[in-house]
Amino acid sequence: MANNKYAFFRGCLIPIRYPHLEYVARLVLPQVGIQLMDLEEFTCCADPIQFRGADQLTWLAIAARNISLAEEAGLDVICLCNGCFNSLAMANDLLKKEPKLRAKVNRILADTGHQFEGDIEIKHFLKAIADDIGIERLGSYVKAPLHGLNIATHTGCHLTSPQGILGFDDPIDPSVLDSLVAALGAEPVDYDLKSLCCGVGFSLSGKTGASSLLLKDKLENMREYGADCIAVGCPFCYQQFDLGQLAASRKYQFDFKLPVLYYLQILGLAMGYSIEEMQYGAHKIKDESFERKLRRG
Amino acid sequence: MLLSIEFQARDQLLERSKAIERCFRCGTCALVCPVTRYGEGYNPRDTFVYDVLSSGEPATNQNLWSCALCYKCYEVCPQDVNIPKVFESLKEIAFENGWAPANVVALVESVIRTGTSFPITDACRRMRAELNLSPFAPKGIGDLREIAKNTGLEGEIDRLKVRKVGDGEQ
Structure with a gap:
C-alpha cells in the first residue's frame, strides 16, 4: 500500500458548508494510503477568482504563508477543492520561478515569522490518488x-x-x-x-x-x-x-x-x-x- | 492593434500585459467562454471579451466580474493574448478605484479579518458536531492582518485605494 503523508488543506467551503465531504475524506483517504496531517494555522487559500483579481500581491502573500506552513512541517499539500489547488499551485509555481517576487513576498511575510522556501509540491487529491496509488492499482x-x-x-x-x-x-x-x-x-x-x-x-x-x-x-x-x-x-x-x-x-x-x-x-x-x-x-x-x-x- | 482598446486606462493595462496588442478578433475565445455562451446579451459576434475590452473604461464595466478565470480562452487563443491576465489586471484596477462590486469587497474583507471566505454559521457547527468533526476555527488570523498591513490592503480597504503592484511582477 502506498503510504504518503500530506498537509491537509481543507479550504473553506467544505469544512463550513459541506462538512460531510470532509468526513468522507478523513474516512476514505487514509485507507488507500494517503495520510492527512492537520495544520491548524492554515487559512483561506485565498480564492483564484475574485481575491486574486482584486489584490494580486495580498493574494500571493496569503498563499505563500499557507505554503510555508507545509514547508515547515516538511510535507507536500493535498487540497480538496479545485479553487484552493489552483491558488496554491499557481502561487507556488510563480514564487519558485520569480526570485525578485519571492523576495518581495518574503519581506511582506517577515512579521509573521514564516518564509516561502519553494521546496514542496501542491496536489489536488485526484492527482495524489493518480500519482501515489496509480489508476491500475486503485482497483485493488x-x-x-x-x-x-x-x-x-x-x-x-x-x-x-x-x-x-x-x-x-x-x-x-x-x-x-x-x-x-x-x-x-x-x-x-x-x-x-x-x-x-x-x-x-x-x-x-x-x-x-x-x-x-x-x-x-x-x-x-x-x-x-x-x-x-x-x-x-x-x-x-x-x-x-x-x-x-x-x-x-x-x-x-x-x-x-x-x-x-x-x-x-x-x-x-x-x-x-x-x-x-x-x-x-x-x-x-x-x-x-x-x-x-x-x-x- | 486590431482590437480597438481606446480608453483612459489603456496605457496602464499595456504596462501590465503587452500581449493585448496581439488580439486580431478571431473570436476563438468566444467559442469556449461560458459567459459569452450563457451570459445575458452576448452572442458569437458580441462577446463577453469584446464587451469588456471595448468599453470606454473597462475597469468600470461591472460585467468584468462575471469572469470566473476558467482559463478556457487562454488555452485556445491562437495569439497567446492571455486574456485571464488582462481581466485580472482590470479587476485590480477596478478594486483600487472602488469600482468592485460590494460582494467582492466583502469577500476580500472576510478573508483578511476571519481567515475564511464564508461565515462559520450555527448550521456549520451543528453539522460538524453531528459528524464528530472538531469545530472549524482557523488560527493564523493575526498573520493575515500583518500581511494585509504590509501590502497596504489593511486600513485602506474601507477607502478602497490600494497600493499598486510594484516591481517583480511578471
Whole structure:
C-alpha cells in the first residue's frame, strides 16, 4: 500500500458548508494510503477568482504563508477543492520561478515569522490518488465494483487550467477523472459538454438565470448520454450540481434528477461503504433509480 | 492593434500585459467562454471579451466580474493574448478605484479579518458536531492582518485605494 503523508488543506467551503465531504475524506483517504496531517494555522487559500483579481500581491502573500506552513512541517499539500489547488499551485509555481517576487513576498511575510522556501509540491487529491496509488492499482481497493453505474464526470476548470502550470489533465478534453471512475468498475459517460464550466460563478454572483440555462444544457446532455449520476472533485462544482440543479430544475421542470457525488464518495462506495455511510443523506438532489442501481450491486 | 482598446486606462493595462496588442478578433475565445455562451446579451459576434475590452473604461464595466478565470480562452487563443491576465489586471484596477462590486469587497474583507471566505454559521457547527468533526476555527488570523498591513490592503480597504503592484511582477 502506498503510504504518503500530506498537509491537509481543507479550504473553506467544505469544512463550513459541506462538512460531510470532509468526513468522507478523513474516512476514505487514509485507507488507500494517503495520510492527512492537520495544520491548524492554515487559512483561506485565498480564492483564484475574485481575491486574486482584486489584490494580486495580498493574494500571493496569503498563499505563500499557507505554503510555508507545509514547508515547515516538511510535507507536500493535498487540497480538496479545485479553487484552493489552483491558488496554491499557481502561487507556488510563480514564487519558485520569480526570485525578485519571492523576495518581495518574503519581506511582506517577515512579521509573521514564516518564509516561502519553494521546496514542496501542491496536489489536488485526484492527482495524489493518480500519482501515489496509480489508476491500475486503485482497483485493488475495490470490494463492491460499481458495474452498470453510468457516471458523467466533470473535472472542473480550475483543476486543469492553465495546463502548462497545473499539469493535471487536458482542459479541453479531460480524461483522468474518467479513468479514475472506470478503475472502480463504473462506466464513464462520454458526453459532449464535458469541458463546459459548471457555472457556479454565475450562482455566486447572483446571475441565477445564466446558471440555470447553463445547467439545463449540461445536465440534459449528461442525461442524453445515459448518466445515472455526476462525479466531481471540487466542492464548488458539487454545490452547483446539487443546489444549482435544484434551482434549474424548478425553472425548467426537468423530468429527471442527476445526483452529484464527490469522487471520494464514489471511491468509498466501491470500497464497500453504503450510500448512507457516504453521507448521501446530506444531498439535496436524490434519485431513486440511482439508489436502486447501487443497492442492486 | 486590431482590437480597438481606446480608453483612459489603456496605457496602464499595456504596462501590465503587452500581449493585448496581439488580439486580431478571431473570436476563438468566444467559442469556449461560458459567459459569452450563457451570459445575458452576448452572442458569437458580441462577446463577453469584446464587451469588456471595448468599453470606454473597462475597469468600470461591472460585467468584468462575471469572469470566473476558467482559463478556457487562454488555452485556445491562437495569439497567446492571455486574456485571464488582462481581466485580472482590470479587476485590480477596478478594486483600487472602488469600482468592485460590494460582494467582492466583502469577500476580500472576510478573508483578511476571519481567515475564511464564508461565515462559520450555527448550521456549520451543528453539522460538524453531528459528524464528530472538531469545530472549524482557523488560527493564523493575526498573520493575515500583518500581511494585509504590509501590502497596504489593511486600513485602506474601507477607502478602497490600494497600493499598486510594484516591481517583480511578471
